[in-house]
Amino acid sequence: MLHDFYDARRLRYDLRNDNKMTKGYLCLVLHTHLPYVRHPEFDDFLEEDWLYEAISETYIPLIDVFERLVRDRVDFRLTFSLTPTLISMLGDSLLQERYLKHLDKLIELAHKEIERTRFEAEFNRLAHLYLERFELCRDVFNRYQRNLISAFKKFQDMGKLDIITCAATHSYFPLMQVSKSSIRAQVKTAVTHYERAFGRPPRGIWLPECGYNPGDDLFLKEAGIKYFFSDAHGLLHGCPRPKYGVFAPVYCKGSGVACFGRDLESSKQVWSSIEGYPGDYNYREFYRDIGFDLDYDYIKPYISSDGTRVNTGIKYYRITGSGNDKKPYVYEWARDKAAEHAANFIFNRHRQIEYLYEILQEKKPIIVSPYDTELFGHWWFEGPLWLEFLIRKLYFDQEIIRMITATEYLEENPRNQVIKPSMSSWGYKGYSEVWLQGANDWLYRHLHEASRRMNELVFGYPHTNGIVRRALNQALRELFLAQSSDWAFILATGTHTSYALKRMKEHILRFTRLYEDIKANRIDERWLNDIECKDNIFPEIDYRVHQ
Amino acid sequence: MARISKRIKKASHPAAGGALKVQKGLSFLDKTRRVMRKAVVSPVLSTLKRRNEVKKGRSQKKSAPKTFARIDKKMTFGQARYLTTSHPAVGGAIAKATRIQKKMTFGQVQYFTPAGEPRRPEAAATGEMQGYRIEMAELPKEYGKDMIVLQVRDPWWLHAYWEVREGTLQKLKHELLALFNTAKKALRVYDVSFIDFNGSNAHRYFDIELTRDCLNYYIDTGAPGRSWCVDLGLKLSDGRFITIVRSNTVTTPLDGPSWISDEEWMVPDELFAKLYATAVGLGGSPVKIKKPWLELQKRRFASGGISSIGISPVRKKEELKRKFWLAVNTELILYGATEPDAKVTVAGSPISLRTDGTFSLRFALPDGKQVIPVHAKSSDGIDQRTITPVVIKETK
Numbered sequence: 001m002l003h004d005f006y007d008a009r010r011l012r013y014d015l016r017n018d019n020k021m022t023k024g025y026l027c028l029v030l031h032t033h034l035p036y037v038r039h040p041e042f043d044d045f046l047e048e049d050w051l052y053e054a055i056s057e058t059y060i061p062l063i064d065v066f067e068r069l070v071r072d073r074v075d076f077r078l079t080f081s082l083t084p085t086l087i088s089m090l091g092d093s094l095l096q097e098r099y100l101k102h103l104d105k106l107i108e109l110a111h112k113e114i115e116r117t118r119f120e121a122e123f124n125r126l127a128h129l130y131l132e133r134f135e136l137c138r139d140v141f142n143r144y145q146r147n148l149i150s151a152f153k154k155f156q157d158m159g160k161l162d163i164i165t166c167a168a169t170h171s172y173f174p175l176m177q178v179s180k181s182s183i184r185a186q187v188k189t190a191v192t193h194y195e196r197a198f199g200r201p202p203r204g205i206w207l208p209e210c211g212y213n214p215g216d217d218l219f220l221k222e223a224g225i226k227y228f229f230s231d232a233h234g235l236l237h238g239c240p241r242p243k244y245g246v247f248a249p250v251y252c253k254g255s256g257v258a259c260f261g262r263d264l265e266s267s268k269q270v271w272s273s274i275e276g277y278p279g280d281y282n283y284r285e286f287y288r289d290i291g292f293d294l295d296y297d298y299i300k301p302y303i304s305s306d307g308t309r310v311n312t313g314i315k316y317y318r319i320t321g322s323g324n325d326k327k328p329y330v331y332e333w334a335r336d337k338a339a340e341h342a343a344n345f346i347f348n349r350h351r352q353i354e355y356l357y358e359i360l361q362e363k364k365p366i367i368v369s370p371y372d373t374e375l376f377g378h379w380w381f382e383g384p385l386w387l388e389f390l391i392r393k394l395y396f397d398q399e400i401i402r403m404i405t406a407t408e409y410l411e412e413n414p415r416n417q418v419i420k421p422s423m424s425s426w427g428y429k430g431y432s433e434v435w436l437q438g439a440n441d442w443l444y445r446h447l448h449e450a451s452r453r454m455n456e457l458v459f460g461y462p463h464t465n466g467i468v469r470r471a472l473n474q475a476l477r478e479l480f481l482a483q484s485s486d487w488a489f490i491l492a493t494g495t496h497t498s499y500a501l502k503r504m505k506e507h508i509l510r511f512t513r514l515y516e517d518i519k520a521n522r523i524d525e526r527w528l529n530d531i532e533c534k535d536n537i538f539p540e541i542d543y544r545v546h547q
Numbered sequence: 548m549a550r551i552s553k554r555i556k557k558a559s560h561p562a563a564g565g566a567l568k569v570q571k572g573l574s575f576l577d578k579t580r581r582v583m584r585k586a587v588v589s590p591v592l593s594t595l596k597r598r599n600e601v602k603k604g605r606s607q608k609k610s611a612p613k614t615f616a617r618i619d620k621k622m623t624f625g626q627a628r629y630l631t632t633s634h635p636a637v638g639g640a641i642a643k644a645t646r647i648q649k650k651m652t653f654g655q656v657q658y659f660t661p662a663g664e665p666r667r668p669e670a671a672a673t674g675e676m677q678g679y680r681i682e683m684a685e686l687p688k689e690y691g692k693d694m695i696v697l698q699v700r701d702p703w704w705l706h707a708y709w710e711v712r713e714g715t716l717q718k719l720k721h722e723l724l725a726l727f728n729t730a731k732k733a734l735r736v737y738d739v740s741f742i743d744f745n746g747s748n749a750h751r752y753f754d755i756e757l758t759r760d761c762l763n764y765y766i767d768t769g770a771p772g773r774s775w776c777v778d779l780g781l782k783l784s785d786g787r788f789i790t791i792v793r794s795n796t797v798t799t800p801l802d803g804p805s806w807i808s809d810e811e812w813m814v815p816d817e818l819f820a821k822l823y824a825t826a827v828g829l830g831g832s833p834v835k836i837k838k839p840w841l842e843l844q845k846r847r848f849a850s851g852g853i854s855s856i857g858i859s860p861v862r863k864k865e866e867l868k869r870k871f872w873l874a875v876n877t878e879l880i881l882y883g884a885t886e887p888d889a890k891v892t893v894a895g896s897p898i899s900l901r902t903d904g905t906f907s908l909r910f911a912l913p914d915g916k917q918v919i920p921v922h923a924k925s926s927d928g929i930d931q932r933t934i935t936p937v938v939i940k941e942t943k
Contacts, residue, residue, distance in 0.1 A: 117911050119911065174699065177698065237803060243813070244814075245826050265825060419809070432698070
C-alpha cells in the first residue's frame with residue numbers, strides 16, 4: 001500500500017550525489033543484540049524464545065521493509081550493529097530448526113484464532129493479519145536458506161546497510177579495566193568473526209552499552225576499526241571541548257579512531273515513555289497477549305511447556321488510553337499514525353538541522369540516533385512501518401537532510417578535531433551504575449580473576465595442539481560467555497534473574513575446571529566434548545588472542 | 548595534608564554530621580547540585596535500588612547499608628525541606644522504601660520485594676526453569692590472594708573489592724602483637740591526579756574504616772575528574788597505617804564539560820552552550836555551560852542493553868490503582884459427528900473431521916444472536932443434513 005502511494009513520484013538522485021540543498025545528515029544506528037542462549041540439552045527452552053520473538057517481530061519485518069525499499073528503488077542508509085553472539089545464533093542449525101518449529105505452532109494457533117473469532121469481525125481481521133505475518137516470516141526465513149545473516153549481508157553489499165560489529169559477547173568495557181587483555185580478545189575475536197560472516201573487515205563497532213573508557217580506542221585501532229559511537233556526554237565532557245558538540249565526529253587522542261556522539265534530542269522522540277511515539281493510543285498494546293488472556297486449556301499448547309503463561313505474539317488491542325479498558329486494534333489507524341509520526345520526526349530534524357547549520361557555519365551537522373533494534377517491532381509493533389515511512393519521506397519529500405553512514409561521513413569529512421572523549425555509557429544515569437550495584441558487583445571478583453587466569457594460561461601454553469589446545473580454546477569461550485554484560489544487566493533489572501545467575505556460575509565454573517585441569521594435565525575429554533557441544537560459540541576461536 | 552584528610556574523613560561519615568562540611572570549598576550551587584544528585588531519588592531509581600539492595604555472602608551485609616544509609620541521611624538533613632517541597636518524588640521514594648518488608652531467597656542471593664508487589668510472570672516462569680536445575684557447585688568466596696581492585700562507577704563514586712589471606716593477617720599479628728588487636732581495617736583513598744604515585748606524594752587522602760568481614764565498598768570521592776588509588780590496610784592505635792595491599796589506579800570522568808579549549812578548534816563559550824543544549828534535548832534554549840548533569844539526566848532516555856528481555860524501554864505496563872480486577876469472557880464449543888468421509892460446513896466454511904468423523908469447534912461468543920448452520924453432505928453427494936443451533940448471549 002505504501003509503494004502505490006509513492007510510485008507516481010519522480011525518481012530521485014542517488015544518496016551518494018551530494019545535493020546543494022543538503023544542510024545536514026542523519027545517521028540512524030540500530031544496535032542488534034541478544035545474549036548467546038542455546039540449550040541443546042533440552043527440547044524446549046523458555047529463554048530461547050527471546051531469539052524467536054526477535055526474528056518474527058523485528059528482524060524479518062525489517063528485512064521485509066528493506067526489500068520493499070530496494071524494490072521501489074528508494075535509496076537509504078542505516079548503520080546496523082550485529083553482535084557476534086547474535087550472528088552465531090542466527091547461523092546455528094539447531095536454533096534455525098527450532099525457530100521453524102516455533103513458527104509452525106504460531107501458524108497453527110493463528111488458524112485456530114481465525115476460526116475462534118468468527119463471530120467477532122474486528123478480532124477476526126487481526127487474526128488474519130497475524131497469520132499473514134507468520135507466513136511471511138516462514139517465506140523470508142526459507143528464502144534466505146534459514147540464515148538471516150545472508151539477508152543483512154545482501155543489503156550491506158548493495159550499500160544500503162553499514163553493518164558494524166560489537167564485542168564478541170557484548171562485554172561491558174568500562175568494568176574490564178583490570179582485564180585489558182580480555183578487551184583486546186573480545187574485539188579481535190569479534191573482528192575475525194565478522195570477516196567470516198561478511199567477507200570483509202568491519203569498519204565500525206558498537207561498544208556494548210555504548211560503554212567507553214578512555215584508552216579502549218587503542219584496542220579498536222589495533223583491530224583495524226575506524227569508528228565507534230559514544231553517548232552524548234562522552235563527547236561533550238571530553239577534553240578539550242569538542243568544537244561541534246555531538247554534531248561532528250572527533251578523533252581519539254592517541255589512536256585516531258573516530259568517535260561519533262549520540263544526539264539525545266532525536267532519541268527522546270522515539271525512546272521517551274512520556275512524549276515518545278510508541279505510547280500513542282492508536283498503537284498496539286504490548287501487554288495484552290492471548291497467551292495471558294485466553295482460556296488456559298485452549299492456549300496451553302502454545303505457551304511454555306511447563307504450563308506457564310507467556311506471550312505468544314498475538315495481541316488484539318490498541319493502547320487505547322491510560323486505563324485498563326482496552327479497545328481492539330485497528331491496523332489502518334496505527335499505520336496512519338506511523339506516517340504522521342515519521343513526518344513529525346522529519347519536521348523536528350529540519351528545525352534542528354537548520355538551527356545547527358546556521359550556528360556551525362562551516363560544517364554540515366550529522367545527527368546520530370542510535371536505538372535498540374528490538375524497539376522496532378518487538379516493543380513498538382509499528383516501529384518497522386514508521387522506519388519505512390521515514391525513509392521514504394526522507395527520500396521523496398525533502399532535500400535538507402540526507403541519510404548517511406559513519407563511513408561515508410568520514411570520507412566526505414576527513415578532517416576532524418582530536419580530543420580525549422570522556423568515560424560514558426548509555427545506561428541509566430550515563431555511567432556504570434546499572435552493571436555495578438548491589439545486585440551484580442560480586443560478579444567482577446570472578447570475572448577479573450578468570451581473565452587473569454586466562455592470561456596465565458596463554459603465557460604458560462604459547463604453543464599447543466590436540467586436546468590441550470581444545471581445552472584452552474574452550475576456556476576462552478567460557479570466559480567470553482561469562483563476560484556478557486547481559487547477566488549483570490538482568491540481575492540489576494530483577495527479571496529472569498535465576499537464569500542469569502545460573503549462566504554466570506556455569507561459565508565461571510566450567511572455566512575454572514578447565515584452568516585447573518589444564519594446569520594439572522588431566523583434561524577429561526568426554527566432559528570437554530560435552531561442553532564444546534553446549535557452548536559451541538566461535539568454532540574458530542584462538543585462545544592466543546587473549547594477551 | 549593532615550588537615551584536609553581529617554576534613555574528608557569526617558565527610559565520609561555523614562552520620563556524624565560531615566556530609567556538608569566536605570563541600571566547604573564548593574559554591575552554594577555546587578553544594579546543592581551534589582546533594583540533589585544523590586538525594587533526589589527518582590521513583591524509578593528507588594525501585595531499582597530496592598530491587599538491588601542485595602546482600603550476598605557476608606561481604607555486603609555491613610557495607611551496602613552503610614552506603615544507602617548515607618543517602619537517606621542526606622535526605623533528612625538541612626536540605627530536606629527544600630528537597631521535599633520542590634521534589635515530591637523524594638517523599639514518595641522514602642515512603643515506598645519503608646514498604647520493603649518481604650524477604651525472599653533466590654539461589655544464594657536474597658532479594659527484597661516491596662510488600663504487596665507480585666512478582667512478574669516472567670520471573671515466576673523462570674523459577675522452574677524447565678528443569679534447568681543442574682546441581683552446581685558454588686563459586687568460591689575468595690581466590691586465596693592478597694588483592695584489591697578499584698573500579699569507577701560514575702564521576703563521584705568508586706567501587707573497591709578485595710581479599711586478604713588468613714596467612715597474611717597471621718603474619719601481621721605476629722609482627723604487631725598487641726597493636727593488632729586494636730587495629731582497624733581501613734581503606735586509605737589517595738587522590739593521585741596527574742602524578743606518578745609513589746606511596747607518599749598523593750595530593751590528599753582520606754580513610755574509611757571497615758568492619759572485619761567487609762569485602763567491598765562503594766567510595767564517595769566527592770570530586771569528579773580525578774585519579775584515585777586505594778590502600779587496604781590496618782590503622783593502628785598509635786596512628787600508623789600499615790598497607791596490606793594497594794589497588795590499581797583509576798580516573799573518574801568529569802561531570803560536566805572540560806574547561807580546556809582547543810586552540811586550533813576554538814569554540815566560544817556561548818556557541819558551546821548552544822550546542823550542549825541542543826545535544827541533550829533542551830532545544831536551542833541557552834543554558835549555562837556548567838548545566839548540571841542532573842538536568843541532563845532528567846531528560847535522557849537510556850537503554851540498558853537487551854531490550855527484549857524484561858521491561859519495555861518505551862512503555863511501562865499500567866499498574867492498577869487497587870490490585871483487584873475481574874474479566875469474564877464466553878466461548879462456545881460446537882461439536883458433533885457424522886460419517887468420517889462426509890463433507891461438513893459450519894456457517895458456510897468447510898471444516899475438517901477427525902478420523903472417526905467427530906468434530907469440535909470453538910468460538911469466541913460476543914453478545915447477541917448467533918445463527919450457526921451446520922451442514923453435512925455424504926461423500927457420494929446423495930445424503931444431506933443441516934442442523935442450525937441459534938445461540939443468544941447477553942451480558943448483564
